Structures are given as structure tokens and as C-alpha cells.
Amino acid sequence: GAVVSQHPSWVICKSGTSVKIECRSLDFQATTMFWYRQFPKQSLMLMATSNEGSKATYEQGVEKDKFLINHASLTLSTLTVTSAHPEDSSFYICSARDLGQGNSYEQYFGPGTRLTVT
């Protein structure tokens, strides 16, 4: 099946710094990718929809100036957490759908990135 990778798998940063997380579709093209955030023992919460070549669409309550999304190519989307604070510590997960799979509606998820802000 299609594979989605994320880098880094975990990162620790100091409060006030920015962190970039990459999401790549390794063997398929994705015009749309999704970014989720998951706090401990909670469900995945959709943050935004990343669109190749255009602006991302953010869910209600998600600060677009704090969580910068860039979908530079059909295989890469990045999420930058700007001026990170301890409350931004979370598990960030991206997903994408393989348009080349015909009638399959399966979305593929990355392995996630654990962000810890100290």
C-alpha cells in the first residue's frame, strides 16, 4: 500500500522557537494532505487541510499564523509550529489519499511526530 512518512519522528524544542514537521507521500502523489493533532489519551483532532499550490484551510479554533502549512509539491507538505509553547506539546499526524487507487477511499496516515516544548 501507499506510504506516508513524517520527519522528524520526535523533536524537543525550547519555548519560543519554531519547529518544522515534514509529511511526504513516498510512492504516490497527493494534492491534498491533512494535519491532525492528538493529545494523550484523546482522539485525533483535525487541524487543517493542506492544498498543493494554494493556501491551507484551517479548522475552527486553529491559529493559521501559529501553525504554518506549506504544500510545496505533490509529495510534500510541511507544518511549522511558530513560537512554540509547552501547550503545543502534542502528537502531530498527517494523512493523504492516493488518487491513483481508483475507487479506493483509503486515507494513509504518517507515523506521527512527537513534539515536546520545554
Added chain:
Amino acid sequence: LAKTTQPISMDSYEGQEVNITCSHNNIATNDYITWYQQFPSQGPRFIIQGYKTKVTNEVASLFIPADRKSSTLSLPRVSLSDTAVYYCLVGYGGATNKLIFGTGTLLAVQP
């Protein structure tokens, strides 16, 4: 987007069949039903997807009644490694379709 309701948790023993039911009363005509499995600190993993009646693959079966207002994920002969959170999602399979996760069901398999 259709809202889903699942039991918060379930307990089972190794070798048993486990059935997890999901309620989705306002499912739309074009919506598919998809189940994902998630282990701690990992991304969700696709289990099975269906539109109506019954779907079976190498790991699970999905039963969908005619009115499609609910669905049941069936895991045959579970093992300890099946302990995870299981999510039921409904949505139309367009390229920009957003998947909204519910609370999920924590399945605990005991020896």
C-alpha cells in the same frame, strides 16, 4: 459530516471474536464507512472499508445493515497485539474529504 458513536472501551480475551458497533444515524448517501486501528504513539492504520452489506478482508469483517445507520467491525480470534483504539469514520471519498475522528473504542485483550 456524519457523527459517529462508539463504546468507549471493550474487554476481551485471546482467541475470542470481538464485535465493535458504531452508530452513524445521519450517514449520507455517498458516505463510506471506514475503520482504523491506532496503537499508542503511532498513526492510524486502515483496517477495512465498506458501503453496504458485508465486506471481508484478511484481518476483519465489516457488517452494514440495509439502512446503513450503524456498522459492526468484527475481529476474529483476537490476540494480545490487537489491543488498540479502533475508530469508525464515515465520509465521502472525494480527494479533499476530511476524516473527522470520534472518540474511538479502546479494545483491551487479556490473556
